[in-house]
Amino acid sequence: MSLNIDRNVDLAVFTSFKHGRAQLEMALKSLGNEGLFLFSSLDTNNDLYISPEEFKPIAEKLIGVTPVFEFEEEETLDPSGETLSIVAKFQPLVMETMTKSKDGFLGISHIALSGLRNWTAPAAPISMMFARQFKAFLPPKNKIELGDPWWIIPSELNIFTGYLSNNRFYPPVPKGKEIVIHKLLSMFHPRPFVKTRFAPQGAVACIQAISEFYYIVAFRIHAEFQLNEPPDFPFWFSPGQFTGHIIFSKDSSHVREFKLFVPNKRSLNVDMEWLYGASESSNMEVDIGYLPQMELESSGPSIPSVIRDENGNVMDSRDPAGEPIQFVFEEINWQREITWEEAAQKLEVAMYPFKKVRKCLCPATWQTNLSCFVPGSGRTLRETVLESSPILALLNESFVSSWSLVKELEELQRQNEFYSRLADLHLEKYNFPVEMMICLPNGTVIHHINANYFLDITSMKPEEAESSIFSFSTNFEDPSTATYLQFLKEGLQRAKRFLQT
Template sequence: MAGPGAVSSRLALALAALAALAAVKYYRDAEAARQQELALKSLGSEGLFLFSSLDTNNDLYLSPEEFKPIAEKLTGVTPVSEFEEEETPDPTGETLSIVAKFQPLVMETMTKSKDGFLGISHVALSGLRNWTAPAAHKSVMLAKHFKAFLPPKNKVDLGDPWWIIPSELNIFTGYLSNNRFYPPPPKGKEITIHRLLSMFHPRPFVKTRFAPQGSVACIQAISTFYYAIAFRIHAEFQLNEPPDFPFWFSPGQFTGHIILSKDSSHVREFKLFVPNNRSLNVDMEWLYGASESSNMEVDIGYLPQMELESTGPSVPSVIYDENGNVIDSRDPSGEPIQFVFEEITWQQEIPWEEAAQKLEVAMYPFKKTNRENEFYSKLADLHLEKYNFPVEMIICLPNGTVIHHINANYFLDITSMKPEDVESSIFSFSNNFDDPSTATYLQFLKEGLQRAKSYLQT
């Protein structure tokens, strides 16, 4: 058994070790601050902003991998990825032709689209204004690339959702940085989604900065050899490049369907699109400064058309006769050989609306209602009636009656205006608060209490 002297020695050693660790941390923090200050003096705030957007591990050094986006931009040469090197086209495989259809955002639908409004410059919206056509009007992909849409072995029931790209966000990770220009290299199933979205714009991010993040799918119909699969994708695009500040373009969702063979050797149909049945379907955010904490402007707008569609079923890239010899893909008159495909007989299927609802609930679990409990079902319906993209703040009574609500984007619009420009007394600023957001939110709560009186008195 150790005596008092031994215990004291061990305690002294432990304290010394802690002091040493504290000293090392202090030195490292001080050195990091010194390096940051030197970088700021050397590059200036704008230069450091660009450098930081490339320095993904924040070590103040650019590795060849981190510098690659700039190298590709300067040289105009994009190296072949490891995935593409491994995925050498199979001469016996089938290819699918896809066309892109795109109509740019209707600028008049933005509440802040006018140059100079609230300090918005033409430069800030340059990436948006210049995006008038898809990056690629047509693309040819291998049928086997669409294997990414096939269900896992334990998800073969109708309407049972699974994640193509799972979300990586939670209450601990928070959200991803706004200060980025170039997407990280896609991997696994992300590669197919990235290739498809790259037809619209060269800088798609298959993982959004905020939840709900990822891509989800479910089986809509089953036959002997085919699946009809409905899917929903949450992705966004970075429209600006240095030296401009980041501009994020986030459609409410991409949705669509694919009909493919169970071994992914043949694709019968494919369509992906941004729904345009609502008056506003895109969220936009852009930075006004050279750091993550810089002011962020927010707006919403309407995108008439953004879709990809196959021109027909996938076809063999090489045709063989009954003896195994390669034959010409054109007939003697020079016309392409027409393929005849068997009609698919679905053995099980659910309506598209039901499949879409399953995907929506997977993305937004709070929309899952217990239809067996009439009370909870009514509460959910009352709230969903008032919900508008992207976020709605709601004040309600215990019985679920919504007495006041405000959309987050409108809230941000109000808080960015000067007090003298706010016409509605409902959202006037309080003299007790310097912060417009705090004052406006307090006024929103007061208005909710005021409106509740008429319900409570009856």
């Protein structure tokens, strides 16, 4: 008897023989697929026994108690230090932008999306914070050059480590520099995961401007939220990125300005995944959508909690007329700076090394990956072949590389004749979910392969792949890298006859 369990769910304990096949079959027979899934989500140590501590989350859910998260203690903050007010602004996901999860479509129920539908406002519209809490954004001593990126929270995942479990409800206890980012993101929703399930994780930053006493630090954060709690199935809400900047003193005692936001310029900016049962007929569901607004912004510069006169005596915070004392802040004269666009590009390349591929001076071809911004295949490509040194070298030498959303190409079809024709050429060759294309500068597609097919053939045994249109090179141990490299080289070869005519 084989266990009929969703392959996307992290139930390694049930696929091992640690407890004996008879026990597993008995558990499946007693609980059924759905019950076994719920049991496994609570059995955090995989011992086939639910302890009182493991049962606590569902008990709190049933009796209406909000779980209290423990946090690693931050360093002691001076109570007289400067404080600032952070304001959260949030507009919920536009449900109509979801591509396939309309009510009743493909069996998607209202319950499956309840966590998403109920999230209509920030969890904490305003929060008072100490300026010193933003110390995590200060550059290390060896990173004081403009645009030189560093990791605030390093990514711990790569092609070898794989990804973290989907079957989780509550974030791990934040530590170190994770604490302030967790605190900020918790203003949107009570269950932020500072480290995403998939690479690249973490947060990266760079200096955008320097003055004698101040920095502007630009940052980019990859984080996600868990919108559901037991007994519902997990629902992951993953914005494309959080980005922003902070203007603060070099000792972080004063914050002049802070802003964090999810970019909303593109037509789709959120990835969603949720577990929808545990049978083969109800695997992980995925969708995409548009979030109009998700941002945090300081209401003004940080100000002292306690005001002292020139002799160090505590003063009243109001003047004789009863009005609050107004602070005057000096103008900052920036000595060196780069543009926001330059800083954002540096951060993007730090997260995605394949973005180093040049954007101009293309001698022959234009390599474009068309993506619906769906997880799985597109993300798999970014985490595998597009992190390979041989692939990056060839792309940088002979290609201009870019990614496009299908929806954006459809919008181009409604523009002038030139853009419409280019969009038509790409969409004509596109198949769900991701299509890799090699094109001439005029948009002619000379070679393409679907990501699902690509993953199928690279998962074959070498002897099985010999009969396919691709064969594995002996120069690379990784079939994906070898196959993608061959795909690029074949495209270059096909381009030659077009350029010779």
